Amino acid sequence: MIGNVKDLKAKVFNSDEVKNANLKVLVGPEEGWDSHVMRLMELGVDGYSPKHIHPWPHINYMVEGKGVLMIDGVDTPVQAGSYAYVPANIKHQFRNTGDTPFKFICIVPKEGHTY
Secondary structure: OOOOHHHOOOEEEOOOOOEEEEEEEEEOHHHOOOOEEEEEEEEEEEEEOOOEOOOOOEEEEEEEOEEEEEEOOEEEEEEOOOEEEEOOOOOEEEEEOOOOOEEEEEEEEHHHOOO
């Protein structure tokens, strides 16, 4: 399976908890990866993910832009080329701190792919 992110439809999120965010599924069970889902997340200018906790870990790789990753109350600046492991059951949030989109890969077990 080979594809291009430009050809994928984004799921858009905007609420009191999430601002200016969207998600595209790159690889998951439908593409043959039965156990995990690799997603491209994009936070627009001033965008953020919810502050949340869940019972699975995830792996992230920052592709473009810059932001802050809060893990367990600690803010750490991240930018293109940064990577992170977010443990299970720890409160976390991504925020865009730049003036361009902040994009990152997020890999979760399939049970973690909810929206």
